[in-house]
Amino acid sequence: MKPLESVNEFVVRFANVNGTGSASANLLFAKSVFRMGIPICAKNIFPSNIQGLPTWYEVRVSEKGYIGARGDGVDLMVSVNAQSLAEDVACVVPGGYFVYDDIKPLPAELARDDITVLGLPLTEICNREYKEPRLRQLFKNVIYVGALAALVDIDFEVLKKLVADQFEEKKKLIAPNVHALELGYNYARKHFPCPLGLRLKACDKTGDSILLDGNTALGLGAVYGGATVVGWYPITPSTSVIDTFRNYAAATRQDPETGKNNFAVVQAEDELAAIGIVIGAAWNGARSFTATSGPGVSLMSEFLGLAYFAEIPAVLYNVQRCGPSTGMPTRTQQGDVLLCAYASHGDTKHVLLFPSTPKEAFDFAADAFDLADRLQTPVMVLSDLDLGMNDNMSPPLVWNDNRKYDRGKVLTAEDLENMKEKFGRYLDVDGDGIGWRTYPGTHPTKGAYFTRGTSHDAYAAYTENSDIYLESMRRLEKKWQTARTLVPAPETERKGKGRKRGALYYGTTMHAAREALDRLAEEGTELDAMRIRAFPFSKEVEDFIAAHDEIFVIEQNRDAQMRSLLINEFDVNPDRLVRILYYGGKPITAHDIHEKIVRHLKDGARSQNVA
Amino acid sequence: MSYIIPRFRHPCTAPNGIGYTRKDYEGALSTLCAGCGHDSISAAIVQACYEMSVEPHLVAKLSGIGCSSKTPAYFLRQSHGFNSVHGRMPSVATGANLANRDLIYLGVSGDGDTASIGLGQFAHVMRRNLNMLYIIENNGCYGLTKGQDSATADVGSKTKSGQANMFSPVDPAGLALNIGATFVARSFSGDKAQLVPLIKAGLHHPGFALIDVISPCVTFNNIPASTKSYAYTREHMSAADVVDFVPAAAKYGADGAIDVKMPDGATVKLRRLPDHHDPRDRAAAADAVMTTRERGEVLTGLIYIDTDHPSLHEMLDTTETPLRALGEKELCPGAKALEAINRNAR
Ligand SMILES: Cc1ncc(C[n+]2csc(CCOP(=O)(O)OP(=O)(O)O)c2C)c(N)n1
């Protein structure tokens, strides 16, 4: 088997033990590739454990700009975990490379003659070089990055600069880290034919892109969007959204005179209280949000229904993880689409936003407040673990300093004073289904009303009159139609003349789907494509479905939830919407999507369950 | 329906210090059963706010679900109200208070709302010492769902159905003392003379104030064998301290009372009864609650007070300006700051 040869197009995977500090070393590798101008996609596959279980980090290098998971095996495996040796050897593609800590020789039964095996005496080098066990552990990771630099031709200066940046505040640590990199680098240069067939070459394909995790983007978006009150309860994978908000708010939101905080974060006793805090604050005029994941949304459902019916803005970031129930808490899925769309009993529905990149996560995090205030209803941003906890390549974050927060329809004391007609909280005076609200304490004698989850008339008074109830339910439906025109429109991703087939996808499925559709196009199958960015669906989505005979709905859950939502909202013939699903908990791959669409096209018939 | 509006209409229609009459503190017509204890509590709230010259629009009324939780519609018409979901008023009040620290927060809840479905939120709002007055209208049963036992029913206490409760009761006052509430009182809906000054003191208290008010449910839980009935409560009440509330401006003579100064200058005067505890001593207060309960008595009055403990806003060190009043200028770090973030992410 001829060893693989490729410049700037390959997949490297690191196999580590959780809790051994490998994350920062692996990031060092990823960032150095990125700084050489080569697009990357970095994915963390980690266990629900603090220490000891296997964890993987996969870096896809792609000058072509394919930054979704590729799938279909690993080209270069760096194995630093004896526990997962067998599966790590097995996933290397024929012709690939296997670098491992050769503290023990590779067991005979794992030997493969179709891959190149390189034994790196990591433990031995560490033991020789460092006395303290802690240092041995720490630098072992840095040493393999050094070796890799030689093996795939990373610009060593880039690496050194990265280390210097990383330890800007602890300069003492720069030299020892560079030394460890050199240990690995020199060993590899001396003992292996460097570089390998897989190698890097600096290029200029990253432009002004950044590498950022989606949770950081959400947390920053909340700060920029003007959130002041946060109620939350810890849950993987959403927790770092709050950490980001709190840290960044602490750094930028202190009152210049008193040093006091222009924000308040409360770790609640559970998610019921977390969303209660959000709703209470929003009712009282503050921008407020919570961040959670599936189990939290389940608990919040009753309150979300109250906010829908009593028309209170509330912002919720759901960083989806793999369900049902506790499921696989550290694996990804797009499994909460239906839960969030219809959270709570009765005829309830909610505005959802689906970001695909960190930039979009940042934008939507901030936009969610404008939308919630304008529409006076909960708005949920549906991220997922893949976007949230991986460093994703993204366009840079931007903000327009002229932007004003849209606080929606709120009457001031002056407005109330000048009002001729009687104030009615739920009166549809503008014909868009949205009434005017007042904040508590606005005016001594005007504008007070009673907020309730029970049926109410236009003046917020309790009623069990069917006609009045129907009127208010219809008005909420009218408001929903208004929402359709305000939420982010879908992106037309591919469009040709008269194509009868199309694809719909959303969120983190985007990168892998784009690549799969490129491959299909190369093979002669051209599909149109649209990326859904919000629920309720805009008219464009309806038109896209109408314009195609067969539409592949690509998503990461078992039950084809987005497909169900489309069928439910548009009365489309289900036969026209083909399920393309992956829901194993790892990010969906281009390989997988491509294969499932090809299989469907070949089988011709309705192989509806392409899962 | 009780149509008890006339009860709120006191012969005295004189305006108070800010020119409002008692009527300005009333609400919509009550739809509770005639004689329900909850209506008397609404009346006491009206009286307290009128006498204190509270500006009604600066009060936010919050509640959960239950007959008791309906009552915010029946007082303070000019205040915004929020009838939330069952057992979760504390979290809504927490968010509301964080958004605007300048309003007065008045929460009304039932014993089911507080001690069963909402026990968690009740406990945690006390831990955080949220600045609010929390009134439990405690009838020992679920009024709105027709008389089931609540968690505050005493062992052996019988509801109208004749069934005796077997489960150990939650004593909201005892729990509050244990968990760190900084103002703990108990009263009786039938004793306005005690309840009104307690409400005034609770509204002034600069932290979490609890008043657990025994409030008989005349429809489902007012038989003599119920320990939350009018008859039983009247017979077994033991007043910890006679409370008098003196606003900041008023003058009063030295009369051997314990005076608790409020940060806003007002004073709560506690006239100690011979063998009672010092209400500034948490352990003694907890002891008094327990011993009276063991004697089969209901300890009422101001049981405990600590006005020095920091409130949630103080602990979070939030700005004096209501958070909801801040705009882009204070809240948004701007485009320049974002450039630095982008730079670090390359
Ligand atoms: C989630 C939920 N479960 C159950 C109910 C039904 N429910 C309404 S009021 C109530 C009990 C109220 O009891 P309490 O708080 O003591 O108020 P009271 O009516 O006695 O004043 C219950 C169980 C509800 N509204 N919501």
Ligand code: SF4
């Ligand atoms: S059922 Fe009981 S608690 Fe409810 S209104 Fe009637 S008397 Fe009051």
Ligand SMILES: [Mg+2]
């Ligand atoms: Mg009750």
